[in-house]
Amino acid sequence: MRYMATYDLMETIRNTNQWLGATARTIASYPHFALLPNPMIRWMAAWGEVTERTFERMIAKPDWGIGSFTCDDGRDHLVHPRTVVQLPFGDLIHFEVAGRAPQPRKILLVAPMSGHYATLLRSTVKSLIVNCEVYVTDWKNARDIPVSAGKFDVEDYTLYLVHFMKHLGPDTHVIAVCQPAPLTLAATAYLAEEAPEAQPRTLTLIGGPIDPDATPTDVTDFGRRVTMGQLEETMCQRVGFKHAGVGRRVYPGLLQLASFMSMNADRHSSAFTEQILRVARGEASDYDPHNKFYDEYLAVMDMPAEFYLSTVERIFKNREIARNVFSVEGKRVDIGKITTVAVKTVEGANDDISAPGQCIAALDLLTGLPAEKKASHLEPGAGHYGIFAGKSWRNNIRPLVLDFIGRNSEGPLPRSGLTVVN
Template sequence: MLYQAYQLQSDLASPLRLMAQQLAASMWFQKTEKSALRSIAAASDVISRMRLTHTRPPYAIADVDELPILKLPFGTLLHFRKTGPAPETRPRVLLVAPLSGHFATLLRETARTLLQDHDVFITDWHNARDVALRHGAFSLDDYIDYMMQFIAAIGPDTHVIAVCQPCVAALAATALMAEDMHPAQPRSLTLMAGPVDCRVNPTEVNRLAISKPIEWFAQNLVSHVPLPHAGFGRRVYPGFLQLTAFMSMNPERHKASFRQMYEHLMEGRREEAKVIQDFYEEYLAVNDLPAEFYLETVEKVFQTYDLAKGELMYRGRPVRPAAIRRTALMTVEGERDDICAVGQTVAAQDLCSNVRPYLKTHHIQTGVGHYGVFSGRKWNQQIYPRVREHIHASAG
């Protein structure tokens, strides 16, 4: 009944939000002096944005065409091809986005930066509530399958960059392809702020995951998609629950942001207000997770640490990171990461024991939290140059 209750509340609030949106759009308050009318318009604009959306926002990356290379029920391999004359050959990079409550557009800035020097592809995950039941379940094994299919579709000499949650699946896919001597096994693998071994330096997120048995998560956090959505009847972990959990970690910060948005609009500082508006347009776009994938991730990654302990199985087959020999490995962590703490990602270096030392790189970025690892000034100025160097050094 959880999802049904949310849908009912959303439907009931929709007229109010629509009215606020129309009211804000009809008042040219940015061109008037401070007044009660301007205050109403600013408040209406803020209210109209305090809502969740369930559709992927546009990537809106300038000078690129978005071409679907391989479209599967739960995700599309999307190619950001630069417009105009064919560019010179550049290293091909698969950017693996998290499937954790937001859309892959969360990595828009990461992709935009990579496009400076690379041919970029991204895992564009679909909203599970829009995937019909006839397409079946989607488990952690299926996620790994998608990874291997996407890498194979791009072809040999692909460089893989996984951000946060998919680091485990990316490492597993690389290990399986290496063990099979697959011709498209990645040339390099970069793992950024990912939970490879959550036993190390546990965070509040890690403690929450082990505070309840997996049965509790299944009973209390999984719901069925209601009508009128295409995925009616599918069991999902609703994105609005994940977002609620994220926002509850820093509620005062979000309140302050909406207050700032209102004040900027009142003072006619539209550009400053737009920065906040753009952030929340992305942040409040939620993506439901297939229940099977969510529960297996919680259990195997955050509770029983299967990969770190050498116990992760893929369709009855053990995953052996030690099988990786030819793929260059880089791990990146943020000093202030309170979601995936320092030590959890670099654990991959020990698991990949047969990768030669000169093919291994680790970087800890001072002064950044989780999102600062893949977005913001320090990503662009300090982390990205090291990632680029790692990719280009292994490309030859």
């Protein structure tokens, strides 16, 4: 019961701050205050506006915001995110471009389940939709999933990816961003042995912790330092009475957000102080850089507790993927069974979340894959977000990934993940 009370207390604090912001903004907008030549009135209104928006965004799922796209014919074509596979903990969505002929390259973009919504990859989707059919894993907020739907851990996540890949068929190119990279590699290996006819053509792993110990970071150090009992006691709570998932154990989004922001508290504090001053001077807008970034950054979702705990224990502490001992439903998944799927890794030289060396470790695990089907890229000067959503992605990495996909799109579809010895 105390875990539910703590969950509801956090929501109460968030709700109260949103109310305080709305109240300050409304009071400062009373016409008679215009008679007082006091800058504090404008500052109070600005503080209220920024505070209300900040705390309101924490519980709102952002929209994809991709309304239309200009095709080669010079006309704007509407873009419709359509759900093609619906499952309890996540959906597979397809970005349909109305009136455009199907594109030859079919891409499955595997979004992280790490606190933020799949819309974090909005700019990635927009850059790929130009000449690709783009599908994205759209993970759901755990607080909205009834307890009757059951558990969801790293094995379930892997099986969801297997299901999505089977649905899309073998002529698919998979791109996994950050957290899902190890499990996407495992899902591909699972298909190589259990359903080789459903393997994708290529697999691109971007900034993922395949081997967290290859290059230690603050994230990996935390995983080593804290025991599983401490994590379960301090990070996991039960969803409160307000939501459909009441009673479900989760790693709350608000708690995750507090952890994110504490890592760069000074920078975030300065950003909000400067935004309040901009609002007071009338220089801010709904779509200014601050709001565009924080509307997405502040929108957090609850993560199933069993997924969070099993990720820390099995991927980071026990390094089951890195040691090639990961199993699904009691059966070992051998990454060495991947023999036909071309694999590329992408890392950022300045990535402080998944540092260089962690992702490229995947290539050493692919003992059954010919050298010509392996590739890697280290982007100079790029941080974690830059390698999939920033300038580095748009100008350098995206062309390299599409070239890799193009070079491995010809020839027969993958049929078997097993090497036949005569």
